[in-house]
């Protein structure tokens with residue numbers, strides 16, 4: 504195991520993303536809610552348009568590939584333009600896609616992302632059409648062949664399909680990293696019941712507060728450790744806290760960059776962590792790379808263009824490590 508390149512399988516929906524940038528999407532606050540206002544019946548000028556692909560499982564696959572791991576992406580896709588684009592992107596990155604089940608009835612997701620001047624965004628998402636709770640057409644033997652499985656954003660499969668994948672991984676001795684997305688977070692009770700089968704769990708602060716008690720990042724991490732051996736809780740530009748049960752790391756901001764588009768920040772962070780952790784790097788080294796990867800991603804439009812390559816030079820960052 505030590506000398507072998509780890510193999511990671513990512514499972515989940517993929518999308519074609521079209522990014523439109525304009526100051527017309529700048530925030531307007533009404534009470535506690537922040538809106539972007541689009542007047543009806545007018546044609547508005549958009550300054551920039553960028554085409555990219557996304558979807559959590561496809562984004563993280565690219566981090567793993569660029570970091571030299573063996574990586575496979577598995578899902579159900581169709582023959583629509585978005586599915587074609589997603590597969591082309593992954594092929595170019597060297598992500599194996601031979602087990603993607605392509606059928607006429609399936610369709611990749613399609614998102615239009617409205618970016619405001621401050622980098623915040625509103626996403627108009629069509630989920631596409633994909634497999635359901637039973638994971639029909641997915642080849643579960645792929646899980647047995649991998650060292651790690653990273654399922655995220657399983658569309659209609661939701662938390663029940665997540666359970667099937669995690670159970671299969673547990674039976675096969677395949678490790679599981681979870682960075683749950685919308686469909687899984689919608690069922691916090693079921694998500695929590697999965698945790699004892701998870702090896703690395705990464706969520707943001709608000710998400711962790713849906714699962715365990717705690718106000719501070721440290722409280723949340725410590726409570727998470729009752730279920731999962733490695734817990735990472737992020738808090739946007741405020742940094743992260745993580746523990747592997749031996750030490751606890753508090754990291755600040757890697758670099759104070761100008762945020763162009765925060766799409767994919769969470770994916771880059773979580774996959775950045777696993778890309779190092781799976782190779783046997785320390786908690787601290789894995790957190791530094793995760794932070795560098797996500798910081799780079801927010802400086803580019805799209806979830807993938809900023810993902811770091813193998814030759815990327817890292818620097819020190821504000822970070823404290825103490826025994827747990």
Ligand SMILES: Nc1ncnc2c1ncn2[C@@H]1O[C@H](COP(=O)(O)OP(=O)(O)OP(=O)(O)O)[C@@H](O)[C@H]1O
Nearest residue numbers: 707737738739740742767768769770772794797798
């Ligand atoms: N404004 C920023 N400047 C620098 N780095 C950032 C910024 N926002 C996020 N990051 C980096 O991205 C990491 C993950 O961000 P965040 O905690 O917002 O995750 P998330 O809420 O899961 O994101 P997502 O919405 O993509 O799922 C942070 O820990 C940090 O390293």
Ligand SMILES: [Mg+2]
Nearest residue numbers: 683707769770
């Ligand atoms: Mg997230």
